[in-house]
Amino acid sequence: MAVCSQRLGVMAVLSLALVSGCASLDSSPRSRSLAVGKLPEDAAVAAAVFGPNGRLWRLIVADQALYVDTSDDGGTSYGAAVAVTPHPEPILARAEDRPSIAVDAQGGVYVVYTAGAHAAPVTYLAYSADGGRQFDAPLPLRDPADHSRHYQASMIVAPAGQLYVFWNDERGKEPAAAESHGAALYYATGDRPAMASLSNRKLAEGLCNCCRLDVDLDVDGLPVVLARFVYPGQVRDHGMLKASPPGLLGTPWRVTEDDWQIEACPMHGPALSIARDGRYHIAWFTQGRRRQGLFYAHSDDRGLHFSAPMALGRSQALPGHADILALGHRVVLVWQEFDGKQTHIRAMQSEDRGETWSAPVTAAKTGAASDNPFLISDMRRVFLSWNSVEHGHRLIPID
Amino acid sequence: MPVSKRLIVLAFTLIGSIGISAAVELVPKSFRSGSLAAIAAAREGKPFMLHLWSINCSSCRGEMDVLAKLVREHPKFDLVLIAADAPGDAAEAQALLAEKGLGEVECWVFGEADAQRLRYEIDSGWHGELPRSYFYDPAQNRIALSGVLKETQLEAWIAAAGR
Structure with a gap:
């Protein structure tokens, strides 16, 4: 370096x-x-x-x-x-x-x-269009007449080139309403020839506006979003929705029932990975009445029902900011812990579709400032992509 | 931009800068390891409220209006604000506080890149959710609460602290 x-x-x-x-x-x-x-x-x-x-x-x-x-x-x-x-x-x-x-x-x-x-x-x-040698002038994703606040965008591109972008959108809302009841989730989609005119469509209301959302492609090539929503009574639990190019498929549904009743910004979004066999794997953080901490679960019916939540990490080390990635039958989880002096990026993995798991190990650590951990894959191996002041950007294989 | 609009913007900028230069220059303090101890030491034997927020925390903004009102109404209400942001956010944090009528309140902004370490020093059990408030009694025992608090809750504490 x-x-x-x-x-x-x-x-x-x-x-x-x-x-x-x-x-x-x-x-x-x-x-x-x-x-x-x-x-x-x-x-x-x-x-x-x-x-x-x-x-x-x-x-x-x-x-x-x-x-x-x-x-x-x-x-x-x-x-x-x-x-x-x-x-x-x-x-x-x-x-x-x-x-x-x-x-x-x-x-x-x-x-x-x-x-x-x-x-x-x-x-x-x-x-x-030319493999990253140069970029066209960036286009605002919002509709021309719209001047509201847009943020926390998340994007996924299907292999055939269909682009989906999701974001928090405060159009038509008083700031106070967006603060206490959440923003709206909007999306735009298009394939490459239509990129100059990506019309905006609303998918859902009540999106918690300080937690990242995560998106992955289902086995049918359509995007599934996992996000923290603001449910009645200021409950900030998680929900899912699925979209297709023409719009929302069905209605958004509730996924976690932790009953985290709080009028606050958790600053802690969930993670989603959908395996080729159709199993949904999720990780999320909560301080709810029913459970507190960082959890993992999976679903075999497209997110309608999930396995019993499995707690991750050492609770006194503030486990959080998990990422998850499924590759074949392998599933890898990483998250952040802090022992008072050092940040540890912990990793554990399953070889059997999330049924049984290895003991967690520290994949990386630092005593200085660091970023949240992310998992990426070249379809053969899984890597931790992680930044720290001490080590710079590192790509660490999780084998 | 049409010329007329540009002139308006220019005029506004001038007025704005006159206003700023006439007021006392308030710069947020840099919150570092050890700062909490200094804040508490300066208030030995006195109750105070420590309030953590962020320029990215939408939930925090509504509560600021309530805090500003209480600061106006209760001159003895000792409020200390800490923005759990990055050192580069100090100017934006101060501007937001000024807009909310909290420009005169003691304000700190995280002054080290390792926010996790600073959060841990404030409270080893805090996961980073905002707003986060700590109510210190004169013996410096404290109660921690996450989330937006009701005005009545805050008034009750102010009344109790003032006795």
Whole structure:
């Protein structure tokens, strides 16, 4: 790793660490619109994902701009960074609200991010048709007449190139109503030729507006969303919904019954992974009346009924911010713990579809600031993608 | 932008800057390891309320109106605000407090990147949900409550603390 001074700034905002190997992140002569020199010192990896042919894609936030870089050797070395944003503006990049990147089978690269002042954030989609060599000018996802607050976007792209973006949307709401009863969940969808006109559609009301939502594709290729909702009585438990290109399928349904009655921002969103065999795997955090802590469960009937919640982690170490990934019969869980001095990224796995689990192990740890853990896969192996001030961005195989 | 609109914006900016320069310059303090001990030590023998919030916490905003009202109505209400944000958020945090009428209240913003460590130092059992309030009695025993509190709850505490 190149030696970079450890400045705050974006890194602190995202609770992220510096990009490792900064010296290799030089300008790309083909990136456009933004003069890309060497990336600023406070560059931080906001998201990472594997695309076709095992190529690793990273989305980097640095000094009011977003960049993409790639690695063809599993994260050992990275190519030149390409600018995504056309001009400097504040990028929302926080633990529960961060930009995302997806790559389709045809080499299309999609970046969704929220930018602008906190009072009026706008969510944008930037697209590259040429495998990330350059990005088209980002388009605001909102309808032209809409000027409400949009944030916490989550995106997924089906292999054939159908894009789904979900976000929190406060249109038509008084701020106080959005605060106490939640925002609305909107989405936009399209395939690549129609990308210039992604109309917005409302899917649900009462979305808790400070917890990330998670989305995965069901075996039929349609997206399923798991999110924290505000249920009557200020109960902040979780619900699911499924969408298709024409709109919502059925109605959203309740998934967790923890009875966490609190008028507060938990700052703690759930995780979802749908296995090829159709089993839904979820992880979530609650301080509800019925149970408190971090939990895992699975469902064999498309999320209608779940297995008994399995508690994760050592309760005195504040386990939280889990991610989950199912690959074949394997299921991997990671989460964060803090022992008062060090943050531990704990990992455990199942070889039998989530029926039995290994003992948890510490996959990584640090005594300094670090980001939430995320799992990514190249369809062969599962990796922890994790940032810390101490170690930079790391890709750690969970074998 | 049409010229007329630009002039209006410019005029507004000028008025705004005059207003700011006339007022006392208030900068949030940087909350670091040890800051809580300093806050408590400065209030030995006196009750106070410690209130944690964030610029990203929508639930916190409504409660700020209530807190501002109580601060106005009860001059002895000793409120300390801590924004559990990042060092770079100090200006935005202060602007939000000023907008909510809390610009004169003692305000801190997390001044270290490792927010988890700061949260743990404040309370090793706190999971980070916001708002989070601590009610200190004169002996510095404290009660922790998560979530938006009712005005009546806060008034009851202020009344009890003032006795």
